[in-house]
Amino acid sequence: MVSGSIGERIAAYRRRRGLSQTTLAGLIGRSESWLSQVERGVRSVDRMSILLDMAKVLHVDVESLTGRPWQYAPNGGTTPADLDEVRRYFARYDHLLGEDAVPILNSASLRSLAANAHQRYQSAEYDGVVTDLPEILLAADSLHRVSGTEDRREMLLSYVSTYVVAAKLLTKMGAADLAQLAADRCANAALEADSLEAQGMAAYQVVCALLRADRPEDAESLALKMASRLATQARSDAPSLVSVAGSLWLISAVIAGRRTDRVEAYGRLDQAERLAAMLGHDANFAWTAFGPTNVAIHRVSVAAELGDAREALEVATAVDPDALPAGLNSRRAQVYLDLAWAQAQRKRDSEAILHLLEAERVAPNAIRYNVVVREMVREMLARSKRTKFTALHNLAVRAGVLD
Structure with a gap:
């Protein structure tokens, strides 16, 4: 692997492929001056998709350009350890073995349980939802498999709501395979319920899962x-x-x-x-x-x-x-994350850090589970004086960039 900064790596792989700056810039939809600034370290690559496009044109993987492991994602990245329990739940096929659990909730209770999970998710309380998710899914699946339910359509809509929040969370956590499975279960139930609204909700989660899967x-x-x-x-x-x-x-x-x-x-x-x-x-x-x-x-x-x-x-x-x-903390945090990105691109790192701190104040987990934030923090660390216990250093630790 070529050593050096991202810009230096891009320049080295470009020359190895025999491409001029004009040609490479044209192939990825950017200007020659932009590419020149990137290669000289004057500016950073401003979007993940540009790195992906460059990697394809240069016939290398993204890690070769960044010099570190990379996971493409619409938003998210760090996976909590207790997602293992969720993964184990999805690997269970008790119904094939005739071991279905007896339903412990009715449709109204399931919908209430799902609503609570949605509220916590939108408040960016991701860890708590991860912990409770296997139990919530078990309640949904056991009710779903009961034949002849009088309120079957209501049950199906509750089931869709449950698996929508599961798909959201799994997409956020970077588990593309599980997110697609959850979204697919949403889609099947939405079709059976004959609800256009539910079908749209399921489609949105499929879209997010497909983005996560690149x-x-x-x-x-x-x-x-x-x-x-x-x-x-x-x-x-x-x-x-x-x-x-x-x-x-x-x-x-x-x-x-x-x-x-x-x-x-x-x-x-x-x-x-x-x-x-x-x-x-x-x-x-x-x-x-x-x-x-x-x-x-x-x-x-x-x-x-x-x-x-x-x-x-x-x-x-x-x-x-x-x-x-009230409660939409992750949405509130997003505007501060975008503003931090914009200021970081202009190398106004102090302003960027202030926006990141505000996003963290609104929704702490919105920082830790966002791949764009971590790349932004890495770039600012590279530009900063490597002094420990600064606001940037402490933020990097909380974001999982530094130990």
Whole structure:
């Protein structure tokens, strides 16, 4: 493996492939001056997808460019040790052995249990949800396998809600295989329930799982098709349907941003904004956190995905995180994470650290389970005076970057 900084590695592998800066920059959709600055260490690579594109063009893996293990992810990375219990649960097939557990909950109780898990997830209390998840899934599966249930549709909707929060959490934790399995169980139950809203919720989780598995093309196709399908049925007296449709437009905008398609990204944000206007206020229907403020937060995120630090800082001035409903800590933290990224790209590390500290104050786990944050902290550490017990050093320890 070539040694040196990321910029030096990129330059070495580029020369090994016999490519000029102009050619490589064109192949990854960036300017020659941008690539020159990266190779000279003047600026950092501003998006994960750019590293992936470079690796493909240069015929190397991403680790060869970064010099350390790398996991592509939409958001997340560090896996808690007790996820092992969740993995063991998914490996159980008691029903094939005739060992089904007797249901201990009815549909209403299961939905209440799932709602509590959703609330804790949205408050970024990930560790607690991980601990409780096997028990919650067991309750859902045992009820699901009871034939002839009188309220079967209600049970199916409760089951979907349960596996939606499971898929969210597993995607956040980086367990792509389990996230896809959970999302698939959502989809099957949503189809049986004949609920368009539930199908949209399941589709969103499949999209997130596909992104985690590094399949952005498949994720984008599903997001767009389902968003378009739901949008035809969206109306002001169906707020959950509006919210799910809007969320699918938002994630499709982020995907477009990752492949540097500015027109598509902002066009999809506009579609989401129209649905937010139909909804009329910030809300959390179907556990989407969808509304005008979340659209505004995504405008910052899309600017960050496009690598436009100046735009991210500008559009952030229109965001009021306190306008979100209570409990949506992870959404509140996101705008501070994007602002930290923008300031770090401009090498204003003091401002970046302040934004990261604010994000940590709002949702501590939003720092530890975010791969972008850890890469940002590593870059700032490389630029800093290696003094222990500074704010950056202490943040790096809490984020899992340093021991």
